[in-house]
Structures are given as structure tokens and as C-alpha cells.
Amino acid sequence: MMTAALAVAMAHGAIAQDDEAIRVRIVTAETQSLTVDLQLTGTIEAVDSIDLGFRQGGRVTEVSVSEGDRVKAGQALARVNSVQQVQALNVAEAGLTAARASEEQARQASERASAMLARGVGTRAARDQAQQALSQAEGAREQAETQVEQARRALEDTVLTAPEDAVIASKDISPGQVVAVAQPVLGLATLNGLEAVFHVADDPLLADMQDQTVRLQTLDVTRPDMTGRVIEVAPLVDPETGTVTVRVRIDDMPASTVSLLGASVRGHIDVVMDEGVVVPWAALMRQGSAPAIWTVDDEDRVALTPVEVAHFTDDAIYVSEGLADGQRVVGEGSQLLYPGRKVRPAQEVTE
Numbered sequence: 001m002m003t004a005a006l007a008v009a010m011a012h013g014a015i016a017q018d019d020e021a022i023r024v025r026i027v028t029a030e031t032q033s034l035t036v037d038l039q040l041t042g043t044i045e046a047v048d049s050i051d052l053g054f055r056q057g058g059r060v061t062e063v064s065v066s067e068g069d070r071v072k073a074g075q076a077l078a079r080v081n082s083v084q085q086v087q088a089l090n091v092a093e094a095g096l097t098a099a100r101a102s103e104e105q106a107r108q109a110s111e112r113a114s115a116m117l118a119r120g121v122g123t124r125a126a127r128d129q130a131q132q133a134l135s136q137a138e139g140a141r142e143q144a145e146t147q148v149e150q151a152r153r154a155l156e157d158t159v160l161t162a163p164e165d166a167v168i169a170s171k172d173i174s175p176g177q178v179v180a181v182a183q184p185v186l187g188l189a190t191l192n193g194l195e196a197v198f199h200v201a202d203d204p205l206l207a208d209m210q211d212q213t214v215r216l217q218t219l220d221v222t223r224p225d226m227t228g229r230v231i232e233v234a235p236l237v238d239p240e241t242g243t244v245t246v247r248v249r250i251d252d253m254p255a256s257t258v259s260l261l262g263a264s265v266r267g268h269i270d271v272v273m274d275e276g277v278v279v280p281w282a283a284l285m286r287q288g289s290a291p292a293i294w295t296v297d298d299e300d301r302v303a304l305t306p307v308e309v310a311h312f313t314d315d316a317i318y319v320s321e322g323l324a325d326g327q328r329v330v331g332e333g334s335q336l337l338y339p340g341r342k343v344r345p346a347q348e349v350t351e
Contacts, residue, residue, distance in 0.1 A: 276318030
């Protein structure tokens with residue numbers, strides 16, 4: 001039979017055991033923004049592009065460029081057969097030579113008629129007739145000049161030239177091919193900037209993406225990462241692809257743009273989704289079927305506190321309700337805890 005003295009001694013021993021603090025890792029909950037690394041995959045394109053086609057249709061006789069070539073303004077890129085245009089120009093130039101000769105003869109005749117009238121040996125009617133013939137000859141000469149200019153322009157139109165400094169982005173032409181007037185045969189990428197173009201699934205996060213900074217990582221070209229800025233988020237979904245087009249203007253333009261055109265690129269955008277009180281994964285416990293966390297009060301005693309988890313990340317959880325900013329919680333070492341148990345930080349050493 002247990003004596004009163006023994007019972008008192010055991011009670012004091014239990015209290016002493018309960019008051020002995022267990023060492024755990026104590027962390028301070030902090031309110032943080034939840035930032036998500038939104039990753040997009042697309043291609044690099046020129047900010048401006050030009051589709052070129054011949055103004056004169058015909059059979060292609062020469063193509064002097066390939067995809068990726070850098071060209072100068074005015075440089076000849078391709079030609080179509082120009083035999084008819086050359087013949088037309090020769091005929092027009094011959095007609096102009098004849099018109100100029102006729103004009104010179106009419107001018108001489110007008111000058112003689114005017115001189116004869118001045119000497120009193122000619123008639124006013126003869127002078128007027130000579131002046132009228134000169135006017136007709138001048139008109140014929142002007143018409144012949146216009147025909148020569150048209151024929152020369154038609155000959156020039158058989159040569160496809162670069163309108164400005166650019167890079168050949170696409171080529172759909174080869175010698176022997178018959179092309180129509182204005183049929184696109186060459187695509188040029190201008191040198192005034194590059195952009196990354198992404199086609200992504202529609203998402204509410206896109207609404208706040210305008211002007212966001214984007215880190216760009218090339219996938220099939222070895223070069224340092226670049227940065228850009230979102231300049232356009234298409235307001236409508238493309239009905240053919242079911243995606244939204246996002247355009248990112250590249251800020252740090254590389255010295256050579258040729259190797260980057262058409263390259264695959266991955267864009268990283270830090271998107272702030274929400275805000276919550278952050279604690280480590282290991283702090284998460286369960287009370288019944290609901291999540292809970294061991295909180296530490298001012299006397300270093302713990303209590304199992306129900307919480308609502310808003311988001312999970314790789315190494316932490318975001319609590320939306322149940323915790324306050326700056327509140328102390330047990331991060332690790334909760335296996336032997338029970339409500340009211342006294343704890344101390346694991347780094348403390350007993351004297």
C-alpha cells in the first residue's frame with residue numbers, strides 16, 4: 001500500500017518531469033508574398049518583318065541569297081526573266097530617239113517661219129502652223145520619255161532588292177520557279193530589335209503580366225541569359241490554336257541577331273499570386289482531419305493550433321488563417337509534444 005509520503009514524492013517527480021523542457025527547433029512565422037516562377041516556351045523573332053514579292057511575274061532566273069544571310073539596302077536578292085522588258089525598253093528608247101529628232105526638225109522649221117515673217121517674206125499662217133507642229137513634236141517627245149521611264153521601271157522590277165538592312169528570315173523561291181505578281185517569296189527580318197513570342201494557355205495570371213520583367217534562356221543556342229519586358233498580351237484567344245500570344249521585347253540586344261532568329265527560348269516571369277504566413281513543411285501537423293501547427297507561447301509551452309493552408313511550395317507552406325506574423329512555432333522535433341509541454345530552442349545547451 002502506497003504511503004502518503006511516497007505519493008507526494010511521485011507527484012513532485014511527475015511535475016518535475018513535465019517542467020523539463022524538450023529541445024525543438026523553434027522558428028518565427030513571417031508574412032511573405034507567394035511568388036511563382038511562371039515558365040513560358042516560345043521563339044525569338046524580329047520586331048519588324050517584311051515580305052517581299054516581285055512587281056513583275058515570270059520565271060526566276062537567279063536567287064543570290066539564303067536564309068540567315070545579312071543583306072544591305074538596295075542589294076539584289078533575286079531576278080526573274082527580263083527578255084521582254086529589255087526588248088520593250090529598246091523599243092521605247094528607239095521611239096524616244098525618233099521623237100527627239102522630229103522635235104528638233106519642228107523647232108528648226110518654226111524658227112525659219114518666224115524669221116521669214118520678221119523679214120516680211122513669210123506669212124503669219126505659216127508661222128502658226130510651224131509652231132503648232134513644234135508643240136505636237138514636244139508632246140510626242142514627252143510621251144516617248146514617259147514610255148522609256150515605264151519600260152525602265154518594268155525592267156528594274158524584274159530584280160528583287162532589299163528595301164533596308166535586314167536578315168533573310170525565310171525563302172520560298174528557287175531558280176526555274178514561276179512566280180506571280182506580288183507573290184511573297186522572301187521574308188526579311190529588320191535589325192531594329194528582337195522579341196520573344198510565346199503562345200500560352202489562357203490564364204488569369206496573364207492579366208497582370210503587362211510590363212513585367214522576363215528572364216530569357218535560349219534552349220538551342222548557347223549564349224548568356226537575356227532580359228526583356230512584356231509589351232503585349234493579346235486580349236483575345238486565338239481561335240485556331242486556343243492560346244494567347246505574349247510578346248516580350250528583348251532589352252539587352254546581342255551584337256549579332258542572325259543566330260538568334262527562330263531560336264527556341266524559355267521565359268521566366270516571377271508572378272506574385274498571394275500573401276500568407278510562411279512556416280516550414282515540417283511544422284505541419286494534423287488535428288483530427290484538419291491541419292494544425294504547434295505554437296509556442298510566452299512561457300515556452302506549446303499548443304496545437306488549427307490552421308488553414310493556402311498554398312504549398314517546395315520547402316514551405318503558406319497559412320491563410322490561424323497564425324499571425326511573428327508568432328513562434330515548432331519547426332522540427334514535435335514527435336514528443338503534447339498540449340502544455342514546455343520546449344526550448346534546440347541550439348540552447350543546459351548549463
